[in-house]
Every structure is written in structure tokens, then in C-alpha cells.
Amino acid sequence: MQPKLTIIVPVYNTEKYLKKCLDSLVNQTLRDIEILCINDGSKDNSHIILNEYADKDPRIKIFNKANGGLSSARNMGIDNAKGQFVTFLDSDDYVENNAYELALSRFANDGVDLVHFSTNLVMEDSDCERYNEDYFQHKFCGIVKLTSYVTQFLDVCAWNKIYKLSIIKSYHIRFPVGKLYEDNPFFWSYALVSDFAYFMPEKLHNYLSRKNSIMNLTLKLSKSKVNELNHELDRLLCFEELLTFIFKWNLFYKVALTLEKHFERVFWDEIAHSSHKNIGKVLEKTTNIINKFSFTSLFPRNRFFKALSRKKYYKIKYIEYITKKQSLFGLYHSSSYTTLCLLGIKIRKKKSKNKIEEVSSKEINDELNNLYSELSKLHQMVVSSFSKQKKETFLSNKNKLTFFNQMNLNEFKYYFENLSIAVNLTDNFDKSNAVFS
Structure with missing residues (x-):
């Protein structure tokens, strides 16, 4: 029988936190679930903990793979999911015991394709278990039409949302492998082919802020470290994947009013976080994307796209410094x-x-x-x-x-x-x- 919800849990060297994560899942008030634990080549005792829990609860299924990163682990979970709905949970986080029962009830509203709930911030090694400040507290409440205007105000994190598995598989929505910012193209792609979202003010997810977590490493990577890992163009590469999805499914009409500014934000974010020696690569990649997707034809009045398309970078404010210096x-x-x-x-x-x-x-x-x-x-x-x-x-x-x-x-x-x-x-x-x- 098809389970109501599939919960995908990528696991990599989180033995210290894994039991609390799994306890929060096996004790859910919603019983009709499957828990797919993707062991992404852990080198600690995570696999022992997984086997212990799987022996006690048949709803837990373990998939072992060579280390390939968060995206590849999530994608393996999607490929093996059988639930009507799907969600993601990092193995160092945990959820409230009634989280998924409460969230799934919101799908009873007609046209709702996505449920978005709020998050608590939990600091590791802190006297205060939970902080009261709003952390990923969204700006909307109740049923909201998922227009491109609304979507640009939302966080893209995968773990505070529940999705329809049928939509993900019908449009073959996946996380880009080997890149930072992998949540961006996944969430935007899903939102563009969805109708309505239901926003819940309840804080059902608990995000653990720890020194070695994937997110904290991403946020704290210095420019030199990003360069070492060859992730300096990942914002543009993820945006390129989103554009490929948009034009593959003829969705340009949905993003026509916001795509210009979105692209420009991605570009300037990439510029701001790039080392000086790699600015040329950013400009070259941006030019390639603009010409590949004919942005000068789509937005003929946009001087920014026109200058980049023709490699006249000196016409772009602030970029003139870089080209002048060169x-x-x-x-x-x-x-x-x-x-x-x-x-x-x-x-x-x-x-x-x-x-x-x-x-x-x-x-x-x-x-x-x-x-x-x-x-x-x-x-x-x-x-x-x-x-x-x-x-x-x-x-x-x-x-x-x-x-x-x-x-x-x-x-x-x-x-x-x-x-x-x-x-x-x-x-x-x-x-x-x-x-x-």
C-alpha cells in the first residue's frame, strides 16, 4: 500500500545527532510514513545507528552509497520514494512529533501543491535550547498563489516544506549534483509548476546550528575556500539549470515580469562573492547564459543584458573598475x-x-x-x-x-x-x- 508521506534523510557522519533525528520521526503522530535514510558514505558509526532503528521499525529503509554530496543523496531518495507526498530532513535536525500530521492536513484545501511551515533555530552547546527569534519565518500565512512575484520572497530550503511526489516525478525535478545552492533550482522549478502554497506559522522544524553542518560550512566559506572547491560559479550554474527547466517546459510566461531582476541579483551576488582573479570567468559565463537563452531578444530594452551579450563590460556600472584595472x-x-x-x-x-x-x-x-x-x-x-x-x-x-x-x-x-x-x-x-x- 502506498504510504502517505516519504521522509528523505541524507546521512553523513552525524552519529552524535542521528538518534534524536530518528526518534522525532518514528514517534510521529502520523503513522502512515516511510523513512528513507540515505547513508552517503559515512565514516563514523552512523550506519550502526541506522541498522538498529531499521531493525525495530520496518518503515525505515536504508540505502548505502558512496559519498556524493547532499544533492545526490536526496535524488536517490526521490528515485526510491513511494509516498503520495515527500519531504526532506537533515540528519542533524529534528521535527515536532505532530509536524507531518499537522502539515499534511493543509493539503485538504483545493489546489494546494506545497505546504511551508516555520523553523526553530537550535544552537549547539548553548544553555538556551531554542531561540525565539524568527528563523526562516515566512512573510505569508494561509493559502497563497505561487506566482513568481511571491516566490522571490520565500526561502528555498528543502526541509521546511512538503511536496507532492507526483509533481516532482512528472517534471523530473532534481537537485543539481556537486554544486552549492542546490536548493534554488529545485524549489523554483517546483514552485513554477505548482498552483497554491499553504503557509503555516507553526514552528514544526528544528534546525540545529553547528560548526560542521553543511549549511554553516556553505555560509562561512571564505572566498579562498570557495575557490579551492571550484564553487565560485555555482550561483550562475544553478540559475542556468533553472533557465533550462523554464524553457524546457515553456514556463517563460510565468516568470517574464521577475526574471530580469532575478538574473541581475544572481549576477551581482556572484560578482560580490568572487575573487578578483575570477571576475573574468563570471563575466564570460554570464555572457554565455545570456546568449544561450536569447535574453537580448526577450528583453530588448535591457541595456545590462545587451552590454554583457556584446562583452562591453565597461558599460556596466561598477564593472568598469574591474575592466579598467585590467x-x-x-x-x-x-x-x-x-x-x-x-x-x-x-x-x-x-x-x-x-x-x-x-x-x-x-x-x-x-x-x-x-x-x-x-x-x-x-x-x-x-x-x-x-x-x-x-x-x-x-x-x-x-x-x-x-x-x-x-x-x-x-x-x-x-x-x-x-x-x-x-x-x-x-x-x-x-x-x-x-x-x-
Whole structure:
């Protein structure tokens, strides 16, 4: 007989918390459930605990797999689920004993395809077991139409919602494997093919905040760590998967009013969390997505998409800092020429096969000092043309992407005084063939 609800529990090295999680499930007032525990290659004693509980309760089914991450574990659960409805629970969290009975009762309302309940925040090693502040407290209550406008105000977490398994399987909705932010395309895809959601104010889920949890690691990853793990483009990659879903199922009409701003938010989030050396990859990937899905045709008046599509990044506010910095200082080699970019001036020198002559650092420094002087004058002209209020804002701007904050005049001077280093690194220069452009 088909169970009413499938509960998918990915398990990875959570022996310390697993019993409390499983106790909250086997003691549910809703008895007609199946509990799919996906052991994602745990190296601790989690598998022993799972077997103990499975021996006592036939509703618990264990699936063992090599470690593949949260998404692959959840997807295995979806593939093996048999319930009418499905939900997810991390193995270090737990739910109230009446959580699923109470939540499932809301599906009795016509057209409800999703039930969303609230969450308690539980701090590990704290004297206070639960914090009273609203944690993932949604902005809606009762039955709400799932428009793209409403959806953009919702959290995308998988574990505080109950879904219809038939919708997930009909549209083959899955979590992207090997990426951070995997909840985004899953939730948005489901919401776009659903009708109504029921929002419950009751806090039925308890989220344990611990140092080594998947979510905390995700939220606290430094830029360098994200780079090491090759996750720097994951926001864009997950958004690309969502776009693929949208156009596969002809759902553009549902998101036409919000997709522009959504894309721009994803882009700027990616920019803000990327290291400087990888900004070029972000721009290149964004350009690829825009052209792949014909965004300039869908939104012909959007100058942002147009500039990215044509790789005219200097036309985008704040991005000009990045492209300016790259064009101000750079050393590029081709088969015939070596090009030195200094303050936007390209000094191109033809490579000589017979002799190598070094560039005079004094000549370059003299030229750059002249440019520095002109830049100082230009800077003063710009500032003096501002109103008093705008001038104060300009001079106190702390935005990381502001050009004069990151590459101020002192930094220019620093580069000028150390250009001899760059010159010494430049080989195969033929002074007689220098071309200024």
C-alpha cells in the first residue's frame, strides 16, 4: 500500500545527532510514513545507528552509497520514494512529533501543491535550547498563489516544506549534483509548476546550528575556500539549470515580469562573492547564459543584458573598475608582439629574433608620471563638479567595487614607482618597434 508521506534523510557522519533525528520521526503522530535514510558514505558509526532503528521499525529503509554530496543523496531518495507526498530532513535536525500530521492536513484545501511551515533555530552547546527569534519565518500565512512575484520572497530550503511526489516525478525535478545552492533550482522549478502554497506559522522544524553542518560550512566559506572547491560559479550554474527547466517546459510566461531582476541579483551576488582573479570567468559565463537563452531578444530594452551579450563590460556600472584595472596594468604575449598596458596606454613591441633590447624604465616612468599628473587634475575636476552632498558621498564611498576606492591615486603612484619590476619581467622587447596606441 502506498504510504502517505516519504521522509528523505541524507546521512553523513552525524552519529552524535542521528538518534534524536530518528526518534522525532518514528514517534510521529502520523503513522502512515516511510523513512528513507540515505547513508552517503559515512565514516563514523552512523550506519550502526541506522541498522538498529531499521531493525525495530520496518518503515525505515536504508540505502548505502558512496559519498556524493547532499544533492545526490536526496535524488536517490526521490528515485526510491513511494509516498503520495515527500519531504526532506537533515540528519542533524529534528521535527515536532505532530509536524507531518499537522502539515499534511493543509493539503485538504483545493489546489494546494506545497505546504511551508516555520523553523526553530537550535544552537549547539548553548544553555538556551531554542531561540525565539524568527528563523526562516515566512512573510505569508494561509493559502497563497505561487506566482513568481511571491516566490522571490520565500526561502528555498528543502526541509521546511512538503511536496507532492507526483509533481516532482512528472517534471523530473532534481537537485543539481556537486554544486552549492542546490536548493534554488529545485524549489523554483517546483514552485513554477505548482498552483497554491499553504503557509503555516507553526514552528514544526528544528534546525540545529553547528560548526560542521553543511549549511554553516556553505555560509562561512571564505572566498579562498570557495575557490579551492571550484564553487565560485555555482550561483550562475544553478540559475542556468533553472533557465533550462523554464524553457524546457515553456514556463517563460510565468516568470517574464521577475526574471530580469532575478538574473541581475544572481549576477551581482556572484560578482560580490568572487575573487578578483575570477571576475573574468563570471563575466564570460554570464555572457554565455545570456546568449544561450536569447535574453537580448526577450528583453530588448535591457541595456545590462545587451552590454554583457556584446562583452562591453565597461558599460556596466561598477564593472568598469574591474575592466579598467585590467586594462590599466597588464602584460600580454603573442607570437609576434608583447603588449604592456599602462594606464590604458598600450605599448606594443615587436619581438626580434636576432637581438633583445631592454626597455628603459626611466622612459616609461617619465611617461607615467605625466599621466599621473593628468589623472590628478581630472580627479580634482570630477570632485569639484559635484554638489557638496554628492562630494561627501563620493569621498566616503566604501563600496568595494568603486574605482577610486580600490585603485586610488596613492595606489597609482605605488605602481609608477615600481614599474621597473614590471619592465624587468618583460623580455623580447624591441625598442625600435615600439607602437603606442
